[in-house]
Amino acid sequence: MKRLVLAVMAFGMMLAGAVHSAEELHNPGGIGGLESLRGASELEATRAADPMKRYPRDQGTIDSDYVYQPPLVPHTIRNYEVSKNANKCLACHSWKNANEMGATKISVTHYQSPREGQVLSDVSPARYFCLQCHVPQADAKPLVENDFQRVDALR
Ligand code: HEC
Ligand code: HEC
Incomplete structure (x- = not known):
């Protein structure tokens, strides 16, 4: 059973x-x-x-969409180290190197202390990690439709 x-x-x-x-x-x-x-x-x-996205070599600087926008990075940043020990961005964009490298100088605001606005002798620690604010722009089609418009003053 x-x-x-x-x-x-x-x-x-x-x-x-x-x-x-x-x-x-x-x-x-x-x-x-x-x-x-x-x-x-x-x-x-x-x-x-x-496939990896392409960063067009000749896109130059990219127009801003609103005032005080951190400009988009028009070039690839692959293998550009930004760490405690090294900042590859500053090798081209610091005031010391920009002319020679043909790159845009970081703006004077990057040398100011964020709280009191004092002008420092070197890049402010608050501006050291460039990619917190600046993002590279690839030639990619938007994933979703969007109807964002540039502010009137910049149109
Ligand atoms: C080998 C030199 C070089 C390095 C390294 C470099 N850049 Fe650039 N960058 C340039 C040049 C040259 C331009 C000017 C536009 C162009 O010709 O592509 C530029 C343009 C830019 C712009 C646009 C400026 C504007 O006025 O619109 C930003 C933002 C930028 N870079 C950020 C960065 C960041 C962030 C890094 C590090 C992750 C970096 N760059 C590393 C050379 C460099
Ligand atoms: C906290 C956000 C922030 C960080 C971090 C930052 N930036 Fe910027 N950046 C901005 C903003 C906002 C602007 C535009 C307004 C201004 O000039 O301050 C700007 C402007 C610039 C410009 C254009 C200057 C011009 O005259 O047109 C360059 C080049 C640039 N940044 C490079 C860098 C690099 C390289 C680093 C890292 C060492 C960095 N930024 C870190 C916010 C930031």
């Missing part, structure tokens, strides 16, 4: 398993056919990475 009960239970479990996997076949990744910014690939599938 005990054996029979066990056999019936095992059969039931097999059946349940079969129903379950049929469902999985029908909707394998569980994304329900929905497409996200990641595309329509199923969760288990390893999706090939998108």
